[in-house]
Amino acid sequence: MTWPADVPWTQVSGAAVGAHWLAFELGPSASPLAHNARDRERCFRPGDEAAVRAALERVGRIATEVDVERLEAIHFAIKDGPDVRAALLTASEGGVLSDVELFEIARLLDAVSAVTDLATAAAFADLVPVVDSHLRAALEPGRVAPSAFYVADAFDPTLEPARAQVSAARAAYDSARSRSIERVASIPGLEAARDGEFVVMRDRLDGALPSELHVLRETPAYLLCDVSLDDAALTALAARDAAAERVAALEEAVRMRLSRAVAASAAGLRRACDMLGDLDLLVWRARFARRNHCAVPEIVDGTAVAFEDARYLPLEDELSQRGLPYSPISLELDGIGVVTGPNMGGKSAALRTLGFLAACVALGVPVPAKSARLPLFDEIVWFGIGAAAADDRLLSSFGAEVVGLQAFLERRSERSLVLADELARTTSPREGRALLVALLEALRDRGAVALAATHLADVTPSGVAHFATGGLTRLPPRQAVPLDLDWALRRIADAMDFRLRRVSEDTAPPADAIALADALGLDPRLIERAKEVL
Numbered sequence: 253m254t255w256p257a258d259v260p261w262t263q264v265s266g267a268a269v270g271a272h273w274l275a276f277e278l279g280p281s282a283s284p285l286a287h288n289a290r291d292r293e294r295c296f297r298p299g300d301e302a303a304v305r306a307a308l309e310r311v312g313r314i315a316t317e318v319d320v321e322r323l324e325a326i327h328f329a330i331k332d333g334p335d336v337r338a339a340l341l342t343a344s345e346g347g348v349l350s351d352v353e354l355f356e357i358a359r360l361l362d363a364v365s366a367v368t369d370l371a372t373a374a375a376f377a378d379l380v381p382v383v384d385s386h387l388r389a390a391l392e393p394g395r396v397a398p399s400a401f402y403v404a405d406a407f408d409p410t411l412e413p414a415r416a417q418v419s420a421a422r423a424a425y426d427s428a429r430s431r432s433i434e435r436v437a438s439i440p441g442l443e444a445a446r447d448g449e450f451v452v453m454r455d456r457l458d459g460a461l462p463s464e465l466h467v468l469r470e471t472p473a474y475l476l477c478d479v480s481l482d483d484a485a486l487t488a489l490a491a492r493d494a495a496a497e498r499v500a501a502l503e504e505a506v507r508m509r510l511s512r513a514v515a516a517s518a519a520g521l522r523r524a525c526d527m528l529g530d531l532d533l534l535v536w537r538a539r540f541a542r543r544n545h546c547a548v549p550e551i552v553d554g555t556a557v558a559f560e561d562a563r564y565l566p567l568e569d570e571l572s573q574r575g576l577p578y579s580p581i582s583l584e585l586d587g588i589g590v591v592t593g594p595n596m597g598g599k600s601a602a603l604r605t606l607g608f609l610a611a612c613v614a615l616g617v618p619v620p621a622k623s624a625r626l627p628l629f630d631e632i633v634w635f636g637i638g639a640a641a642a643d644d645r646l647l648s649s650f651g652a653e654v655v656g657l658q659a660f661l662e663r664r665s666e667r668s669l670v671l672a673d674e675l676a677r678t679t680s681p682r683e684g685r686a687l688l689v690a691l692l693e694a695l696r697d698r699g700a701v702a703l704a705a706t707h708l709a710d711v712t713p714s715g716v717a718h719f720a721t722g723g724l725t726r727l728p729p730r731q732a733v734p735l736d737l738d739w740a741l742r743r744i745a746d747a748m749d750f751r752l753r754r755v756s757e758d759t760a761p762p763a764d765a766i767a768l769a770d771a772l773g774l775d776p777r778l779i780e781r782a783k784e785v786l
Contacts, residue, residue, distance in 0.1 A: 256293040260614055261632040268634035269607025269671065270566040277565075278536055278617065283327070284335040286536075289529030295614045298553075298628045298667045305551050307616035312548035314375045314538035315618065323539040326370045330532040333363025335525055343515040348507050354391060355401030357514055357521070361388040364524050367531065379531045381524035384517045390510060403503040411506075414499045421495040425488035429481065436464045436479050449478045537617050546618035549609070550625040555667075555701050557606065558584040562621035564605040574738055579750040580621075581605050583703075583719070588696045590712050591705045591752065593721030594764035598750035599705035600637065602719075603671040606703055607632055610669050627701070630665040636673035636705075650678045657691070670695055670702035677707075685711055692716050719752045723764050740772050 259266065266272050279290075296304040314323075339353040349357070364381050365388070371380050393406035405412040433448050439462055443451040450465065452475040461467070465477040481489065514521070540546070544565060561580035568578040581602050583589075591599045609619045613626050635653055653675060660670070675691070676684035685708045695702045696715045704711075712718040725748070770779045 256290060256295055258294050260295055260297065260629055261611065261634075265607075265632055265634040266611070268673075269604055269611055269632060270564060271608070271611040271632075273566040274608065274611055274615065274617070277540055278533070278615065283331045283529075283532050285330060285333055285525055285529035286532040287529075288335055288337075288525070289533050292526075292529075293533070296616060296628055297614070297630055300628060301551050301553055304613060304616060304628060308548045308551070308613070308618055310375060311534065311537045311541055311616065312546075312618050314373065314534065315541040315546070317373045317375055318535075318538065318542075320539055320542055322370060323535045323542070326367055326535045327532055327539075329363055329366035329370060330528045332366075333360050333525075333528050336360050336521060337525060340514065340518045340521055343511045344518045346515075347511065348504065349511045349514060351394070351401045351403065351507075354394060354507070354510055354514075358388070358391045358395060358401060360521065360524060361391070363528060367528065371531070376531070379527055379534065381520070381527040383520045383524050387513055387517045390513050394510075403506045407506040407510075408502055411499070411502050414495070414502055418492070418495040418499050421488070421492040425485065425492040428485035428488040429479070432464070432479050432482050432485050436462070439464075445476065449476060451475070452477055537615075541618040544620045546612075546620050547623055548618045549613060549621070549623075551613070552625055552627050554586075554627055555699060556586040557626050557701060559605070559609060559619070559624040559626075560622045562605050562609060562619065562624065564601055564608050565620050566608075567601060567604070568620075574741075576738060576741055577745050579745070579748075581750065581752060583752050584754075585701070585703065585717055585719075587717070588692055588700070588702045588715065589704070589717040589719055590692070591703060591719045591721065592707065592709070594723045596744060597721035597723055597748060597764070598752075599721060600673050601750070602721075602752060603634075603673055603703050603705055607634065607669065607671050627667065629667050629669045629701070631660075631663070631668045632671075633660050633668060634671045634673070635660075636675040636677065648678070650676065661694070664698075668695075668698075668700045668702075670700055670704075672702065672704040672706075674706060675704060681708060684708060689713055718755050720755045722751050722753065723748065744772075 259271065261269065261271055263272075266275075279286075296307070334356045336353070336356050339349055339356060342353070343349055361383060364383055368380050391401075393404045394401040396402045396404055403411070405415070429448065436442065436450065437444060441452065441456045441458070443453070445451050449468065452461065452465070454472070454474060457475075461475070461477070464480055464482075466480050467475050467477050469476040544563075549559075560582045562582065563578065563580050571578045579598065581598065583602060583606065591602050593599050609621065609624055609626060610629055610632050612619045613628060614632075619626070635657060657675075660668075672688070672691070676687045679687075688704060688706060688708065688711050692702065692704065692711070693713050693716075696713070766779060766782050769782075770776075
């Protein structure tokens, strides 16, 4: 689920940085007006700095001023508001709206009224739609039930006597027809089937069929017939139909009058649809920001990024569900950087955190961090681990990386965020290092922002910052009983220093792999032999 349609990431990159997770969290469920608002949205890109600042500040203000319960109440009020644009088009073109369409218009007006009562904060001032109150009053007599609309007598004083006339005419016809049925029922040899229908057995039929009957269906054994109406019943039927046509004409006149009232208010109703959809998306962003303790980031024009105590929410959410701790990450980078460190030390999480924050800003959402400073990007690209696409199955993992990398280089985006997780990890370390250094130099020369995670040493050319995670601060104890993965992960998290530190020179990453394998329950004989080999 990626929206708006112009997101600056591919399906693969969006999944890698958690943008799809974010879009799902921001997507109000079953709100037709919000779905249409999404279709009108576009992502913020370089050049939109002023617009994104205003959008972020508004979301942040609402998140600060309005509690989650009220935000959710506004959403549910909007959720009940239907998208009536098709009905508005019919009315505007002179068509007559059906009872269902008039009911939908009334429901939209109910949503506007409910939102008006709920959205009292100053931050909502220009987002609450105003519609013609006379239209709601005009439709109100038809709200005879919570889930229906009916052309009630109150719409036209002539409707009540006209409907009474229909009832009387229907009773007169039913009486005349009953008399006809009673006369026919006295004819010998007939068997009553159901209302006004009779069965005539062929072996009991003596001569022609009585003139009062006509055949509905024939079989070899019997005839199914119904009663032919006499003159009195036919006269009563004509009176009944004429009375019903009179009521139908009066009802249609009411619908026409109401449809013209809707047409006169069509512009305001269309604005209401748009504004309620926009408001729904806005309150969902504010709800997200408040629940996740997000901050409004500083938007800069350049290649400098910085964040303090930032959280990659998809991972934090997953760990929380398993009762495992999460360590926020802080980073300050201008241009290109490399992250080294041990397995499970947080290198990938650092990349994903940066990508996730950039996706938040592109969608106009405050970021899950204590503070942040970020530019806008034309493109957010993920390479390496987690970047395999379905059409890469004919290539090796290295081949797929090369193809994706070349496609990116040919696009020449004005401002890109490149996140490379163990790029070229499946080729020889010597050549993999050479390719990674060459890529970092090319990205530096293009003015991109990039962060690469690697186990390789000596991969920071001039102008590229080097960061390292702390690694294991102590050896986590081995579990004597069969492995409990959550227990092992918790022990490793307690022993790991996930903080990023700027280092002044290239050094080999800490050699914590054997210790981690031991903590995760690998056969002790393999562990001891690995130590000997090392």
